[in-house]
Amino acid sequence: MTPRRCADPLHRGCQTLLSRFNPDDACSACQAAEAAIPPPPPEPYVPPPPYWTPERIVTALQTWAGEFGHTPSRREWIASRRSPHHSTITKRMGSWTQALVDAGMEPRPPHRPKVLPRPGQTEAIMRLLAEGPSTVGDAMRAIGCRRDVAKMILERLEAQGVVRPYFDGVMADGRRRNVRWFLVEREAA
Numbered sequence: 443m444t445p446r447r448c449a450d451p452l453h454r455g456c457q458t459l460l461s462r463f464n465p466d467d468a469c470s471a472c473q474a475a476e477a478a479i480p481p482p483p484p485e486p487y488v489p490p491p492p493y494w495t496p497e498r499i500v501t502a503l504q505t506w507a508g509e510f511g512h513t514p515s516r517r518e519w520i521a522s523r524r525s526p527h528h529s530t531i532t533k534r535m536g537s538w539t540q541a542l543v544d545a546g547m548e549p550r551p552p553h554r555p556k557v558l559p560r561p562g563q564t565e566a567i568m569r570l571l572a573e574g575p576s577t578v579g580d581a582m583r584a585i586g587c588r589r590d591v592a593k594m595i596l597e598r599l600e601a602q603g604v605v606r607p608y609f610d611g612v613m614a615d616g617r618r619r620n621v622r623w624f625l626v627e628r629e630a631a
């Protein structure tokens with residue numbers, strides 16, 4: 443029977459003969475030396491790169507807009523349960539509005555509940571106009587309503603042909619400058 447030699451696990455040239463009754467394949471000295479080697483230091487933890495890169499976020503927003511046909515508000519994004527979480531979007535992009543801008547979308551104006559004229563307000567504006575031409579601001583102060591309500595009433599009256607606007611000119615964005623409305627003279631029936 444050929445004598446067994448130490449398997450020399452540390453490659454130190456160990457030639458130690460092993461007893462045939464020894465179940466191990468390395469000598470006790472090599473085993474002890476092997477056990478004494480400190481384990482390698484753990485790899486420093488490197489967090490994985492974030493999955494939701496700005497590019498992926500932009501794509502997600504554009505996909506949403508393509509499906510729903512308009513720019514998503516944060517509320518709508520949350521309601522649609524899409525990924526990433528809205529807080530991830532604002533954290534990575536700076537703000538919700540900035541995310542939309544980066545996605546090439548027009549941020550939507552803040553939601554303002556629509557208010558309809560109350561009974562009597564149209565008549566109050568008619569009485570005001572009977573005294574002379576009025577601006578939206580005049581009408582707003584006269585009946586104590588929101589500016590958009592006064593404007594709505596005046597534009598309805600304009601559409602009905604009851605009042606006519608005159609204005610100083612039209613601005614680049616199409617809005618009329620210094621609009622005043624006056625009552626259209628009615629011929630006696």
Ligand SMILES: [Zn+2]
Nearest residue numbers: 448456469472
């Ligand atoms: Zn050995």
